Amino acid sequence: MTQGISFENNQVSGGFSEKTALGIVGFTLFTASSLTSIYSPVFFTATSDSSTVVGGLRSIMFISMALVFFAMYRLVKKRDSFVRSTPVRTGFFAMQLLLPTTILIERLSGIEMPLALVAVAWACWGVSNGFFACAWVDGQGSIDESYITKISFWSFALGSCLVIGMSAMSSPTNIIAISVSVIASFAFLMRAFSHGWVQTDIHDDEWLIEKSKFNRNGSYIMLVDGILIGVVACLIFYSIKRTGLTPAILGIALLSTALLFFILRARSPELLSLEHSQLVFLPIIVCGLLFMEFTEAPWQLIFSLVLFVVLYLFDFTNSTVLSLRGNLLSVSACYCFSRGRLFIVAGQGIGWACGAFLTTELGMMTMPAFIIVLVASVCLYITVAAINPNKYPLIVNNDEERFSNAETNQEPASPTVIERPYKRKCSFAAQKYDLTPREGEILFYLAKGRNAKYIADQLFVAERTIKTHTYHIYQKMGVHSQQDLINIVEDETSPES
Secondary structure, three states: OOOOOOOOOOEEOOEEOHHHHHHHHHHHHHHHHHHHHHHOHHHOOOOOOOHHHHHHHHHHHHHHHHHHHHHHHHOOOOHHHHHHOHHHHHHHHHHHHHHHHHHHHHHHHOOOOOHHHHHHHHHHHHHHHHHHHHHHHHHHHHOOHHHHHHHHHHHHHHHHHHHHHHHHOOOOHHHHHHHHHHHHHHHHHHHOOOOOOOOOOHHHHHHHHHHEEEOHHHHHHHHHHHHHHHHHHHHHHHHHHHHOOOOHHHHHHHHHHHHHHHHHHHHOHHHHOHHHHHHHHHHHHHHHHHHHHHOOOOHHHHHHHHHHHHHHHHHHHHHHHHHHHHHHHOOOHHHHHHHHHHHHHHHHHHHHHHHHHHOOHHHHHHHHHHHHHHHHHHHHHHHHHHHOHHHOOOEEEOOOOOOOOOOOOOOOOOOOOOHHHHHHHHHHHHHHOOOOHHHHHHHHHHHOOOOHHHHHHHHOOOHHHHHHHHHHHHHHHOOOOHHHHHHHHHOOOOOOO
16 A cells, blocks of 8 residues: 555545545445345245245335436536535435334334335335445545455455345344344444545536446446346355255355456456456356256256356446546536436346246246346357457447557656646546546546556456557557656646636
8 A cells, every 4th residue: 555645534644534434334234234225035924935926026125226316417416515514315215224123123012014014114225225335436536546356356255155144043133133234334434534535516417427438338238247146145145045055155156256346456457457358258148047957956056056156246347447437537426327327227127027027827828938038148249249348348438549569668657746736637638638538547547656567457458458448548648658647647637727
């Protein structure tokens, strides 16, 4: 960790401040409670013990979360103020407590809760978790960009361990544990990241909307990925219940996802980009779907768990990259995150509903046809994507980029500077010199003195791609070295001044 850096009092002298540390702990607890609710039987009730109902309730949760993401980027205008408002947060916190409270009352009193009430509680859980996901992403804007991916990784890894622990607890101890996790997460959110924020303005959103768009093709692929995740997760639940195995297996699968992400990010970060990861892992998905259909237990469960790990790697990578994107561009992190997450979350809602149907007697009869359609769709995508691999990124530039193999000559850069004001300077410079959003991200790293390899690792792209973008940035800004670029950014002022 770089020594002697201060980021708006959130990071000090080579370590995290108390507020940032509280935020990291709170985010970990939030991740743990979210994963536990989805992938463990902690929230089972007397009326939701069947695999079909379990899939339906998870579907309701994901669809509710997707509606929140839709509202955050389309309907809520002052989204930054919205997620930072104490009354708003308190209201969503009350909604979040409805589900564990309902389940706990049933466990302690023995009174069977109506399925309609349980469904409403799951919908409230999805709505509140969607809101708090945006709130935590917004809070991470006060942390240095080099730590955001690490925080996401460790929160996911530790959250997966807590999933295993909570799955092993007896009832109602596990309900109390997840309730404590929710309450503590909310308390930490209210104390962490409470200063040093910059309110994003309309110019940032207009610039992002004008210069880039969420690719329809990429969005469809994220929707398909979400459907596959939901279907496989629901079928794993069904297999675990049928074979009598411990539900902690899903927690182990999530932990394996984190370990796979760690290995790939260290050795081949470009494989974690959407366009590359799809081509590498989709053949594994095809094989997994076939083995799931034509093998018996326990091999069927083993192949489905491997498939689940590969699929969830897409989801985790997508979430991590989107958390970083808004912060780098100095646009609303909630805007980028919610819009980018909408399709994969909606897909998971559809997937859980499909999985719920497949666990019924009629669904089991149609399972072979369903698997054949999925395999054919995946194979078709592999063929198309192999021909044109750049057609399916989630976010693309409106203007056509002319790629060049020209190499850039980078000179030693000046020391790292204070984060937040510099981030705004980079945003203003990107608008002034008509840089694309991707170039705006890379400009921020270049202005901090980062080299091409470091930037490629952070953004999950090839180093050659970073050098190509850097060449375009140099041309647009009229500079010949990284130090010249840094000098321009340091002298940049607000367009209104």
